[in-house]
Amino acid sequence: MIGFWATSLRAQFGTVETGTIDKPVVIELFTSQSCSSCPPADKNLAKLAENPNVIALGFHVTYWDHLHWKDTLGQQFATNRQRAYAAHKRNGRVYTPQMIVNGAEEFVGSRGGDIQRSLGRAKNIEPITVSKDGPSQIKATLPKLSKGDYTIWLAGTKDSLTQNIPSGENRGKTVIYKNAVVHYENAQNWDGHPQEVFIDVPSDVNADNYVVLVQKDSYGAIIAAGKSP
Secondary structure, three states, X not given: OEEOOHHHHHHHOOOOOOOOOOOOEXXXXXXXXXXXXXHHHHHHHHHHOOOOOXXXXXXXXXXXXXXXXXXXXXXXXXXXXXXXXXXHHOOOOOEEOEEEEOOOXXXXXXXXXXXXXXXXXXXXXXXXXXXXXXOOXXXXXXXXXXXXXXXXXXXXXXXXXXXXXXXXXXXXXXXXXXXXXXXXXXXXXEOOOOEEEXXXXXXXXXXXXXXXXXXXXXXXXXXEEXXXX
């Protein structure tokens, strides 16, 4: 686990421009309320989420919770997903704030220039129509893909949450978190044939929106994605 100090990155933050994003893209941010370098990356994710073509997901990890503040949005599944990415890519890179675009390219999420360059290189992904089918079920219409071994992931998010942080590395700060993931599950495997799938959601999940991701080999490239209106 590597911490990236904000003082060494300040000159590299840059400005994130969202107006040029004209194709679906999935941006995951692995962040923590106990990471002093994370607030600029959280702001970048919030800015990116303003574009309707962007599926922005804030995964709050748990491994910084020992630093005098426990992340109120921290989830073990976030830590597990980040570590699974590192194992799949065989690079061992687990740190905050880490951004991953379309399940493929990763970099420090506070670096605006790296974000813009990665978005320019991002491959097209197929859209998925996602809707709620009753109070506890999500419907996803999957497109035709080449035959393969895919995993369907479901993530439930909160639109916006404001957190005052009274202790730890971000003591005294108030941060607005956009699209924090509060529910995450492996919905099922899929072979690429077009179909409709129905995913049951536990009744105690308090999510505002849902995202469906289709990922190659569980933690490879994201091939298709969609979010509920």
